[in-house]
Amino acid sequence: MPTKRTYKVRVSKDFIVLAGIFFFLCLWAVKDAWYPSDKVLKKHPHTVEASFPIDGTLKKFEVKVGDSVSFPKEKGKPTLLASLDDMKLQIKLEAKTKAYVELQVGVPEKKALDKEIKKLRVRRDQYQMFCPKMGNEKSGKVSKLLVNRLDTVKAGQPVMEIEPNKHFYLFNKSLAIFSFFAFWTFLGLHFLAQ
Numbered sequence: 001m002p003t004k005r006t007y008k009v010r011v012s013k014d015f016i017v018l019a020g021i022f023f024f025l026c027l028w029a030v031k032d033a034w035y036p037s038d039k040v041l042k043k044h045p046h047t048v049e050a051s052f053p054i055d056g057t058l059k060k061f062e063v064k065v066g067d068s069v070s071f072p073k074e075k076g077k078p079t080l081l082a083s084l085d086d087m088k089l090q091i092k093l094e095a096k097t098k099a100y101v102e103l104q105v106g107v108p109e110k111k112a113l114d115k116e117i118k119k120l121r122v123r124r125d126q127y128q129m130f131c132p133k134m135g136n137e138k139s140g141k142v143s144k145l146l147v148n149r150l151d152t153v154k155a156g157q158p159v160m161e162i163e164p165n166k167h168f169y170l171f172n173k174s175l176a177i178f179s180f181f182a183f184w185t186f187l188g189l190h191f192l193a194q
Contacts, residue, residue: 012193015186015187015189015190015193016186016187016190018182018186019183019184019186019187019190022179022180022182022183022186023179023183025175025179026175026176026179026180026183029172029173029175029176029179030172030176032168032169032172033169033172033173033175033176034173036169042135043135043136043168044135044136044137044164044166044168044169045134045135045137045164046163046164046166047143047161047162047163047164048132048133048134048135048140048161048162048163048164049146049158049159049160049161049162050081050082050129050131050132050158050159050160050161050162051129051153051155051156051157051158051159052082052084052126052127052129052153052155052156052157052159053126053155053156054084054123054126054127054155055152055153055154055155056084056085056086056127056152056153057084057085057150057151057152057153058082058083058084058085058147058148058149058150058151058152058153058159059082059083059084059085059086059149059150060082060083060149061081061082061145061149061160062079062080062081062082062083063079063080063081063082063142063160064142064145065142065143065144065145066141066142067141067142068139068140068141069081069131069139069140069141069142069162070131070138070139070140071130071131071132071133071134071138071139072138077130078130078131078132079130079131080128080129080130080131081129081130081131081142081159081160082128082129082159082160083127083128083129084127084128084129084153085127086124086127089120089123089124089127090124092120093117093120093121093124096113096116096117096120097117099113100113100114100117129159131162132162134162134164135164136168137164137165137166137167137168139164139165140162140163140164140165141162141163141165142160142161142162142163143161143162143163144160144161145159145160146158146159146160146161147159
């Protein structure tokens, strides 16, 4: 009577390894999507507050709630958000410019006036508030106006809130869901192959 043959079939551990990989990937994605660390929040903030670098009276908002705003990656200007009342500064700048034009070339006062005009122009730029950097995100939407037109604002006082586009969080939430299903699929395939 012939002897019974026994076959040794090696069980592959590929499915359990893949299940383990997707389990840890799911945990990582859940942490970043719903419980981000301070480091992640710095790169991908939920909201960004915009403010002026100087005190002044808010002249007007250039955007309204729901408008898209951006901070360009390279060349180009960021979106203008709001401006302060700069009437006194404009009058002073015009007077200095007029005095500069009227002076003769080579007069020592002309060089001093030129420096004053340049300083006033730099100061004038501070009366406008442009879209701030929003971590790694380059665009977003105005979510809230925190002051009213003609209100007096202090330097650094938040004037509006911007909600950056949240591609990072959307991606991680999708990855968490996909990894969750992939984990259970490969775990089931491992047990079926046993």
